[in-house]
Amino acid sequence: MQRRSFLKGAGAVTVVVVGSGVWRAYDQGVFSVGEGPAYEPWKDWRKNSNAGTLALVRAAILAASPHNAQPWLFKVMNSSIELYIDTKRNVGALDPYLREEHIGMGCALENLMLAAAANGYAPTVTLVPAKLAPIPAEPKPELVAHVDLVAGNREESELYDAIPRRHTNRSTYSPQKPIPPQFVDTLSGLASDEPDVKIFLFTAEADRKKIVEISSAANTEIYSDPEVDRGSQRWIRIHWSSVQKFRDGLTIDAFGMPPIATAVSKMMPLWMLKWAASRGAMGGYSNLMLSAPLIGIIAVHDRYDREYCLRAGRIWQRAHLLATARGLAGRPCNEAVEMIDHEKALGKQARRAGLLGDVIADAAWQPTFVFYMGYPTLTARASPRRSIESVVL
Numbered sequence: 001m002q003r004r005s006f007l008k009g010a011g012a013v014t015v016v017v018v019g020s021g022v023w024r025a026y027d028q029g030v031f032s033v034g035e036g037p038a039y040e041p042w043k044d045w046r047k048n049s050n051a052g053t054l055a056l057v058r059a060a061i062l063a064a065s066p067h068n069a070q071p072w073l074f075k076v077m078n079s080s081i082e083l084y085i086d087t088k089r090n091v092g093a094l095d096p097y098l099r100e101e102h103i104g105m106g107c108a109l110e111n112l113m114l115a116a117a118a119n120g121y122a123p124t125v126t127l128v129p130a131k132l133a134p135i136p137a138e139p140k141p142e143l144v145a146h147v148d149l150v151a152g153n154r155e156e157s158e159l160y161d162a163i164p165r166r167h168t169n170r171s172t173y174s175p176q177k178p179i180p181p182q183f184v185d186t187l188s189g190l191a192s193d194e195p196d197v198k199i200f201l202f203t204a205e206a207d208r209k210k211i212v213e214i215s216s217a218a219n220t221e222i223y224s225d226p227e228v229d230r231g232s233q234r235w236i237r238i239h240w241s242s243v244q245k246f247r248d249g250l251t252i253d254a255f256g257m258p259p260i261a262t263a264v265s266k267m268m269p270l271w272m273l274k275w276a277a278s279r280g281a282m283g284g285y286s287n288l289m290l291s292a293p294l295i296g297i298i299a300v301h302d303r304y305d306r307e308y309c310l311r312a313g314r315i316w317q318r319a320h321l322l323a324t325a326r327g328l329a330g331r332p333c334n335e336a337v338e339m340i341d342h343e344k345a346l347g348k349q350a351r352r353a354g355l356l357g358d359v360i361a362d363a364a365w366q367p368t369f370v371f372y373m374g375y376p377t378l379t380a381r382a383s384p385r386r387s388i389e390s391v392v393l
């Protein structure tokens with residue numbers, strides 16, 4: 001082959017390879033992080049200040065939820081809002097009693113309450129009591145809380161202002177940067193108006209190592225169950241088009257990786273991404289957890305009581321907003337409690353329940369939510385949200 005025609009051929013191949021790479025990057029949203037309809041709710045949540053009670057729902061949907069399943073529905077009236085859990089939006093065997101989905105409902109309720117005060121309402125909440133049960137065969141929406149709204153003082157708080165900046169941060173944290181003791185004090189007092197919820201905080205390395213060991217072992221074991229993996233996979237959104245279509249679930253942008261690694265991961269085929277994730281998970285999870293100087297456990301008197309779940313969710317949302325307001329980051333790490341649900345659902349001997357119980361060393365309290373906090377090495381990215389129209393009944 002002559003040199004010139006070789007160069008021509010090589011040039012054409014390069015154009016095709018680079019072109020298809022650029023096209024794939026474009027198609028996978030590499031150049032559009034945080035953009036598009038799936039991310040609009042983060043930007044326009046305060047736009048329509050005359051939206052009346054609907055403004056409260058705009059804040060509520062920015063709350064945390066397990067696997068970003070957003071299991072909420074709202075019936076909006078002039079002087080009240082009803083919150084329904086949409087039980088079909090579940091993570092399957094990972095949350096067999098919808099305990100975490102109810103905690104997510106509590107997170108939404110907390111945002112809603114903060115927005116009520118900021119919008120000049122005095123809200124009163126009534127929780128609908130129930131004992132949690134296995135996921136119903138024919139899931140349908142269930143009323144979990146009713147919020148009455150009368151005119152009150154307009155009270156914007158640092159927690160309310162932090163709502164659009166709160167994102168789950170899965171990056172490594174800075175282990176050398178200690179958390180100010182004043183923050184730890186404020187955090188530990190955060191549940192003082194909720195006598196049925198208690199926050200246990202651990203900063204000593206020995207305590208944190210114990211919780212990390214329990215969580216890491218639980219993480220490996222629980223995801224080895226194909227049923228759990230199936231329930232979880234339903235909410236993994238790999239393709240940018242499905243992020244924008246479904247506007248829910250876990251996205252590559254929210255994995256906590258640096259920008260270049262995020263871009264490369266978005267362009268990988270699924271099999272390669274799964275392989276890379278499994279390599280990264282080896283030892284990686286323990287190190288991630290240990291990089292945070294604080295681990296917390298939210299506990300209640302009965303983890304299968306709906307009201308307690310909702311209250312615990314309110315406290316997690318509040319804690320995460322407080323951290324955000326003060327420049328810290330947070331991430332839930334719930335595998336140890338999920339293992340307790342798992343053993344119960346499979347009728348296995350409850351080997352796990354005692355492990356976290358030993359850590360908090362107070363038999364009156366049952367751990368229901370585990371998290372870590374610290375100063376992050378990377379800024380967390382927003383996760384998608386469904387439109388307001390799709391969550392209002």
Ligand SMILES: Cc1cc2nc3c(=O)[nH]c(=O)nc-3n(C[C@H](O)[C@H](O)[C@H](O)COP(=O)(O)O)c2cc1C
Binds near residue numbers: 063067068104170381
């Ligand atoms: C009850 C509950 C359990 C959660 N468990 C975990 C967890 O174990 N690991 C994790 O990385 N994120 C966990 N999350 C965080 C959610 O994945 C996150 O809230 C959701 O993807 C939305 O993202 P955002 O919090 O950044 O808005 C949990 C959230 C809730 C409410």
